[in-house]
Amino acid sequence: MSSIRTNRLIDSIFKYVGIACTLIGIIVLAIFLGDILLEGIERIDWDFLTNLPSRRAEKAGILTAWTGTAWILALTAIIAIPLGICAGIYLQEYGTKNRLAYLIELNIANLAGVPSIIYGLLGLQIFVRTFQFGGSLLAGAFTLALLILPIIIVATREALKAVPNSLREASYGMGATKWQTIWYQILPAASGGVLTGIILALSRAVGETAPLIVIGALAYVPFVADNPMDEFTVLPIQIFNWVSRPQEAFLVNAAAAIIILLAITFVMNGIAVYLRNRWQKKISW
């Protein structure tokens, strides 16, 4: 009988250890968020969003930074989404399952884990120098597109894999070609999963700093970009620049910009979660 008592004791000990571990994560995050909010929330107003950068902290705004982020996000999406989805479709639906396919699969999974600064170096050599894009939005977008491509490919494949085979059989059985089956049946059924993956990939791109610094994005850009060949800055670089300054006022600016950046990623992740839930509900085979 005593062994049951010991087992139960171990059981409840582990429960509290588990709670403690979870709390540590949550508390640290809460303190961080609270700190940032306290420091920066008052700084956020219309002027902060619409002012150009300035040497004087109280006049400086994040207009160039957030428009740059929006530009980069849009361009990256345009480049990476079609490439990623097509590659995912090919690998999952067309590619034969041989040793080469396995090797490619392994490599894509590995690419998703390569440090982002390596992509920055790659982008510097290929896009900035070889293609002569310079430190432009286009170079940045291509670099980030490479960075998130593996994530989109893997997400697309997973979503396609989750579509039951009975759906493929039903379509082939009607005399549909492979492409008709993919276009009319499989992709719509997988769209929720694909979209979720895309949004998570893009929200990773929003936060990237290192590769953009490497390709030459500037911290001080005194104008709003109006074409893809313009030089640019993005929110993380602006934040990085402000926190490295000695004046207290710039730290407040940085906190405010962090809030904006966090808000963007939270919204994107929220959309992803919402889509995933809706998708899972819709697919009840």
Place this chain on the structure above:
Amino acid sequence: MKPIEAKNVNVFYGDNHVLKDISLTIKENSVTAFIGPSGCGKSTFLRTLNRMNDYIESFRKKGKVFIDGEEIYGKKVRVEELRRKVGMVFQKPNPFPKSIFENVAYGLKIHGMTDKKEVNERVEKSLKQAALWSEVKDILVKPALSLSGGQQQRLCIARTLAVKPTVILMDEPASALDPLSTAKIEELIHELKEKYTIVIVTHNMQQAARVSDRTAFFYLGELIEYDKTSVIFTNPSNKQTENYITGRFG
């Protein structure tokens, strides 16, 4: 007329010899049942008839299959056209996760019918043929997955009928359904055989006896006996057939 004729068909999955030298002829406008214990090759043979096995990478085939006199594994055959002609209904109802209407119209769309009026007419006619029209005529835009299992299966039959096949292959079409829905499907099969050649795989021997004109008994990849259903069930010439239909094994 011999709509389906198999000559010395052998099928392999890798090294696994799953169909051994099958030769049989299936008559038009009749129901032919394939029976036999699990793993005997009856489903594999059914899927050989509309080349659904093509997607299995280890699949290899020897021998010939003719449908309406044409070798379906021949080089000139377009598999999409073959499958339009030789429709298939699966074990588990597998409607597309779209509306009832879209399910039936899908085959028309992929085969290039664009005239809306024509599509509407064909959808209605197919649903009527599948004895589903009266139940769904007011809810055509509703998702097909909201229908009951039996209705879903009749929808799958309607979907197949819409592209005007000559042969309909059914792979245990009622095994996932309740007795009432099963009865409806069987009644439907009985009506459809006036216009179509139907081949049905079933585990349910009473079902084979009820719906089919001819029955083929498969065992361990071989075609053991193939005859009129009445003969197979009352006076089989092979001992194994007799043992199987009397429930001594399988």
